[in-house]
Amino acid sequence: MTKGPRGLQVLSIEGIPEIGRGDPIGELVAARAELEPGDVVVVTQKIVSKSEGRVVEVDSSDPASKRRLAESEAVRVLRRRGDLVVTETRHGFVCASSGVDLSNVDDGFAVLLPVDPDRSARRIRDQIRVHAGVEVGVVVSDTFGRAWRRGVTDVAIGCAGVAAVVDLRGSLDGLGRELSVTEVCVADEIAGAADLVMGKSSGIPAAIVRGVDPAWLRESSVRDEIVRPYGEDLFR
């Protein structure tokens, strides 16, 4: 039976500078946090994309320019309302504007999603191993809307070293009966927890979630575990 831990800490990582192309995020995190083995480091997509040079010019005076860029980043446009588009990205994410974002970036530029956010997470994890000497999990988070609920929440778009989905199949409930809900997306819950200490407007792009169940610390992938293939979907 997989048991949850009994206490977590969620700590923001202060002092990370404005990130530019080539900046080593794992090294910057390692220098600013007292990391412990088994910590999960959550970093926002925004700084990961900036470090990977995923920044393009955009005409910010033209409201349609973001939509056109979003469409160019999509494999499918699912819904369109004015200049708002909900798309499916090459990664298989369904989100507004293919994740294209004009906030927290210089005027006239837009940030795109990382090409392979699981790979980004692995790279950050490896940098932390080298520079802090500890084995951590890493989640790359982004802010997505939801079809039927207002407000956005942070979810995982990439991960390394920590489960994306924990499978409780075969576990028994408190009364000894087989659980009907069997797959829990802990990476999304970890990303959301981290957002509670980061905040969209405070400019803190990284946090630690300390105390997760050690059984969750394993090789992992958002693409393989969380992305729902087109054919499985009831709502696309």
Place this chain on the structure above:
Amino acid sequence: MTKGPRGLQVLSIEGIPEIGRGDPIGELVAARAELEPGDVVVVTQKIVSKSEGRVVEVDSSDPASKRRLAESEAVRVLRRRGDLVVTETRHGFVCASSGVDLSNVDDGFAVLLPVDPDRSARRIRDQIRVHAGVEVGVVVSDTFGRAWRRGVTDVAIGCAGVAAVVDLRGSLDGLGRELSVTEVCVADEIAGAADLVMGKSSGIPAAIVRGVDPAWLRESSVRDEIVRPYGEDLFR
């Protein structure tokens, strides 16, 4: 500018007994946790529903009985695949089986959602005020799937004394530009964080999230702040 806090603790509340009709959840929580002012107490829908007598008989040998019950609890059936239904409940929630659940309940019975989960949260908050003498926020959580992501996460179906959605409109990003993402569903992020220490199989039905931004502690409602009205929806 709303700033997130710099550190959170997420603590499970141990020792809550099996809940039956009429059991005072707020009093039971207050007796088992060292609550502090500003804590957010998260309790699972399951124990709230049980305490409110929202338990009905069901023929557990008939796989269609859960679907029929779910349909009777729905205002709309959105998708059907075999005996799985995705519905819109009277509350406006879009979820599997109208939230009807056969796990963690005696064989031959099913648990329905509370009639008014915001009211349930207020009642628990008031009980805690009386029995622990502290003002806390309360979130009633339930486990929902998502249209385009595998795995379930816990979300808020009711709340009291803590914001469901925090509006950052008018806030500036780290570079001094207006934020494009303005409404963050902190109640869902709090519910998900709490799930990380409760776990579906460990039978812990309550947790504390300590250290949330004091600006979030206010009157609130999942129904008014999170439920997306039918007419706003792009995917129903």
